[in-house]
Amino acid sequence: MQPMIVLEDVDKWYGSNFQVLKSCSLTVSPGEVVVICGPSGSGKSTLIKCVNGLEPVQGGRITVKDMEVTGGRTDLPKLRSHVGMVFQHFDLFPHMTVTENICIGQTRVLGRSQAEAEAKTAALLERVGMSGHAHKYPIQLSGGQQQRIAIARALAMDPIALLFDEPTSALDPEMINEVLDVMVELAKEGMTMMVVTHEMGFARKVADRVVFMDGGEVVEDSPKDAFFASPKSQRAVDFLSKILAH
Amino acid sequence: MKGWNWDGFFDYLTNTYMLEGAAVTLGLTIAAMSLGLVAGCVVALMRMSPFRVLSSIAYFYTWLIRGTPLLVQLIIIYTGLPQLGIKFSVLESTLIGLVINEAAYLSEIIRAGISSVPKGQTNAARAIGMTEIQKMRYIIAPQAARIIIPPLGNSVNGCLKTTSIASVISMEELLRRTQVLIQEKFMVLELFVVAALYYLVMTTVWDLIQRRIERHFGRGYDIKADTATQR
Numbered sequence: 237m238q239p240m241i242v243l244e245d246v247d248k249w250y251g252s253n254f255q256v257l258k259s260c261s262l263t264v265s266p267g268e269v270v271v272i273c274g275p276s277g278s279g280k281s282t283l284i285k286c287v288n289g290l291e292p293v294q295g296g297r298i299t300v301k302d303m304e305v306t307g308g309r310t311d312l313p314k315l316r317s318h319v320g321m322v323f324q325h326f327d328l329f330p331h332m333t334v335t336e337n338i339c340i341g342q343t344r345v346l347g348r349s350q351a352e353a354e355a356k357t358a359a360l361l362e363r364v365g366m367s368g369h370a371h372k373y374p375i376q377l378s379g380g381q382q383q384r385i386a387i388a389r390a391l392a393m394d395p396i397a398l399l400f401d402e403p404t405s406a407l408d409p410e411m412i413n414e415v416l417d418v419m420v421e422l423a424k425e426g427m428t429m430m431v432v433t434h435e436m437g438f439a440r441k442v443a444d445r446v447v448f449m450d451g452g453e454v455v456e457d458s459p460k461d462a463f464f465a466s467p468k469s470q471r472a473v474d475f476l477s478k479i480l481a482h
Numbered sequence: 483m484k485g486w487n488w489d490g491f492f493d494y495l496t497n498t499y500m501l502e503g504a505a506v507t508l509g510l511t512i513a514a515m516s517l518g519l520v521a522g523c524v525v526a527l528m529r530m531s532p533f534r535v536l537s538s539i540a541y542f543y544t545w546l547i548r549g550t551p552l553l554v555q556l557i558i559i560y561t562g563l564p565q566l567g568i569k570f571s572v573l574e575s576t577l578i579g580l581v582i583n584e585a586a587y588l589s590e591i592i593r594a595g596i597s598s599v600p601k602g603q604t605n606a607a608r609a610i611g612m613t614e615i616q617k618m619r620y621i622i623a624p625q626a627a628r629i630i631i632p633p634l635g636n637s638v639n640g641c642l643k644t645t646s647i648a649s650v651i652s653m654e655e656l657l658r659r660t661q662v663l664i665q666e667k668f669m670v671l672e673l674f675v676v677a678a679l680y681y682l683v684m685t686t687v688w689d690l691i692q693r694r695i696e697r698h699f700g701r702g703y704d705i706k707a708d709t710a711t712q713r
Contacts, residue, residue, distance in 0.1 A: 290605055317611025327606035331624050331702045340620060341610035373702040386606075393610055 240266045240301060240397050240428045241287060247295030248282060256282050257293070258452040264397070267426045271439040271460075274449035275475055280432045281324075283449065284399050287430065288312075288319045301396060317345050320390030324402040326382040328374040334361070334385050335370045338392045346393065353392070360388040364418050380411030387418055397428040404435055434479055440464060448472045491672040494663065495679070503659030504680045510645045510655060511684075513577060515638055518584025525589035526596065540589070547586035553647050555579050560651040576648040584641060591633045595626035628699040635692035639685050656680055 241264040248257035256279045264270050272280045285291040286298060289305045289312045298305040303315050328337050335357050342353035361367045364384040374382055383403060390398060400419070404412045416438050423429060423442040433439070439446055439460060446463040448456040450471045456463065467473050494500055529540035547555070560575035570578065599622050607617035649658035660677040664670055 285605075288609060290608060313608070313611045313613045315611075316609055321605075321609040323602060323606065323609075325602055327600075327602035329603065329606065329621055329625075331628070331699070333702075341612070344616055344620060345611040375702060389610065 237265060238301070239263045240268070241430065242299045243283075243287070243296065244298075245296040246283070246286060246293050246298060248279075248286065248291065248293045256452050257286070259296070260449075260452075260454045261296075262447055262454055262457055264428060264430055266428050268444045269423045269427075269429045269431065269442050270445045270447060271443040272430065272432045272447045272449060273434060273436070273439070273475070274455075278449040279452040280449045281401050284401050284430055284432050287399055288316045288321055290321075313345070317341070317393055318396050320393055320395035320398040322383070322386050322390055322398065322400045322403050324405050326374070326379070326386045326406075328382055328386055328389070330374050333371050333373055334366070334377075337374070337385060338389045341389065342392050356392055357388070360391055363391075363421075364388045365414070378411060379407045380414045383407065383411075383415045384418055387415075387422075391422075397430070398422065400429065400431040400433065402432050402434075404433065436464075436476075436480060448475065450475070487669055487672055490667065490669045491676065494669070494673055494676045497663070497676075499659055499663065500656070500676060500680070503654065503656040504684065506654060507642065507645050507656040507680075508684060510576060510580060510648070510653075511638065511641045514580035514584050514641055514645070517577075517581045518588050518641075519634075521581060521585035522588030522592055525585055526592035529589060529593055530596065544586045544589060547582055548590075552579060552583050552644060553650065555583070556648060556651050572648075572651055572653050575651055576645075576653045579648070580641065580645065583644075584637065587637060588634065591630055591637070592626070594633075595628075595630035596622060598629045599625045624699065628696075628703065631692065631696050631699055635688070635695075638688055638692070642684050642688065643681060 241262075243260055243262050246257050246260045247255065249255050260279075260283055262270070272284065274280050282291055286293050287300065287305065289298075289310065293306055296306065300315060300319055303318075304310055305312075305315060329340070332340065335354065338357040338360060339350070339353040342348040342356060343350060348356070358367070358370070361370055364387055366381060366384055366388070369377060369381065369385075374385070377385065387403075403419070404415050407415065412435070416435060419429070419431070419438065420442050431438070431443075443460045446456075446458060446460050447454055448463070448467070448469070448471070455469050456467060456472050458468065463472070464476075467476060525540050525543060528536040529544070531537055531540075556575060556579040559570060559579055560572065563570070603621055603625065604617060607621040612620070645653075645655050646657040648655055649661065652658065656677055660673050664673050
């Protein structure tokens, strides 16, 4: 089967002497859920932002389906319209209502009619459990609610894959589950997902593979069960013992 | 002592010559602000551009214009440049002077507004596939506008009054016409009070307009106001 996302020997520098990503390679197959974890500063958020070209890379090759992200000749807006992304701080458009947030990409980027976009939006709001909030502004919503809207905004583009960059790190503990529940549903429906997260419970439940990063390198790339049962590297053992201590 | 002449005051309050002067002031303000806004956007984008040459030119321009008085600039344009064979009419000189000034000041306001929009908004707009132009138009500009409107409104208010400086190069706006009428009947106080009232009416009307614009761009930022409009 043709892989959905392929990263081959990706190098990235900030400036000329700090290398954030060191020859990172990984492959995500269609329908697969890959969780990326690692200590802060390990380069995992940078890595996921390279997948849709939000961060440029200096070496290596990234492809999504049959589109090449790297190389400079790519129509990045077109590529991004096929790959959804959800951010740590939600980044909803504050000057737009919930409905407008979810419609704008559909109408302006995909060229759907307003009616079509609104119908799709209503269905998505239902799906993320936010039907009653269609006409509210982001400021009127809790963090968990905003993040569910952000997921709906990404889904509205009918993405072939979804990228999550620490989607629950900025949330109060009691709101984490409402977001994870939506993500678990997506995973069950067969959405291809790359998820940067510290939520090991989520990883256990739905991940197919766990990628462990440290110091800009992919240290470990294992099936979920193998990763949790017996991490191959000492660095992963240390990391797991720290975050699972409580 | 002459005292205050009510009849003269009311005469001038409805004087067509004065009203036309006020209309010229208003016209100059509208022209200077709209052209200045367009030019100001260009200067702001140049200033923020990653190309050193462009940002340096923009920086030099704002430094030069903001560092010299409009009065001096107007005299250079209208009275000085003909010495080099470059001639502009009174209206042209006035417009050039006002526009290059507004562009310089507005570019700084616009730059501040654009910089105030968080980086996350850029990423979010790009992530749903927006082009750079769409991102600017639908995401960045409306949010920057909220920050820009209050100081921009200040500029409009200031511009309404600054146009009076053009009277020194004989631009027939409100102040110049006031002075012309004073030469006829010497009702100095009455005429200047009338002129002041005209300026006051124009700035007050603008104030009301500005508040409406602020409300429009403020949507999504004030929970109470937004909840109220939903009912």
